[in-house]
Amino acid sequence: RVRGPLRLLQGIGHVQVGAILRQVRAEPADAPNTTVSTGGFGFHVSGRMKPALWKDQDDLTWAVYAGRGMGSYISDLRTLGGQDGVYDPATNTIEALPVFASYAGYQHWWNDTLRSTATFGWVYVDNLDIQGPDALHQTVRYSINLSWSPIARLDLVGEFLSGQRLNKNGDRGVASQFQFGTRFR
Numbered sequence: 001r002v003r004g005p006l007r008l009l010q011g012i013g014h015v016q017v018g019a020i021l022r023q024v025r026a027e028p029a030d031a032p033n034t035t036v037s038t039g040g041f042g043f044h045v046s047g048r049m050k051p052a053l054w055k056d057q058d059d060l061t062w063a064v065y066a067g068r069g070m071g072s073y074i075s076d077l078r079t080l081g082g083q084d085g086v087y088d089p090a091t092n093t094i095e096a097l098p099v100f101a102s103y104a105g106y107q108h109w110w111n112d113t114l115r116s117t118a119t120f121g122w123v124y125v126d127n128l129d130i131q132g133p134d135a136l137h138q139t140v141r142y143s144i145n146l147s148w149s150p151i152a153r154l155d156l157v158g159e160f161l162s163g164q165r166l167n168k169n170g171d172r173g174v175a176s177q178f179q180f181g182t183r184f185r
Contacts, residue, residue, distance in 0.1 A: 013049035013059070024069045024085045024096055031092075038085060038094045040069020057109040062102070069096030076101070076123040076139045088130045098126035118144045133169035140164050155183040 025037040046063035050056070065074055071083030077099065085094040103121035110116065123139045141163030148156045162176040 013047060015045065015047040017043070017045050019043050020067070020070060020073070022069065024094055026085070026087055026094055028087060028089065028092065030089065036087065036092060036094050038069065038096050040067065040084060040096045042067025042070035042073065042099075055109050057115075058107060060104070060106050062104040065101040066099070068098050071097055071099050071125070074099060074101045074123060076121070076141075077125070077136070080136060083125060083136065086128055086131055090130075095128055095130070097128065100124045100126075113149045115147050116145060117147070118142070127168045131168055133167065134171070135168040136165060137168045138166040153185045155185075157181050157183070 020040075020042045022040045023037050024040045025035050027033070027035055042065060044063060044065045046061075048059055048061045051058060051060055069084045071077035071080075074083075077083035083097055083099070085096045087094050101121070101123040103119060105117055105119035107115060107117040120142045121140070123136075125135070125137055127135055127137055141161065143159055143161040145157055145159035150156065158178070158180050160176070160178050162174070165173045
């Protein structure tokens with residue numbers, strides 16, 4: 001695989017671009033000790049900016065990903081085992097899945113010890129005919145948190161997260177949760 005980030009706009013933030021070329025391989029369950037493979041590729045553009053009109057500590061982060069056979073590089077798809085490709089037993093081949101993903105997040109500092117971050121993310125898989133009806137087609141998720149740092153190196157965080165999954169057959173599911181945590185650096 002080949003991958004290489006390029007960083008631009010040092011000072012006010014950065015924009016980073018990268019690409020990947022890879023091979024997606026699998027061993028079919030009905031044919032042990034044999035391997036089938038296909039090519040995959042992907043691109044990403046991401047960045048972090050310091051918005052000029054807001055507080056100096058605030059920042060905006062974002063990313064866009066697109067490609068075929070690169071699902072294991074996208075968080076929502078990686079948790080499902082990658083979603084890099086689909087094996088077709090009729091042709092004994094793997095077909096790389098086309099995917100698109102993006103997210104944006106904004107962190108605002110209320111004062112020197114209190115900050116919040118709001119994020120939104122979207123993942124889209126262009127499903128193939130050979131995929132089952134329960135294959136993931138799209139996810140949408142968002143979160144908002146409040147972090148307090150009462151002393152240096154200690155964060156206390158409360159966060160609300162919510163997301164929706166849409167399958168190839170149109171079935172939907174929604175999940176929401178509150179979580180609390182600490183981090184010591």
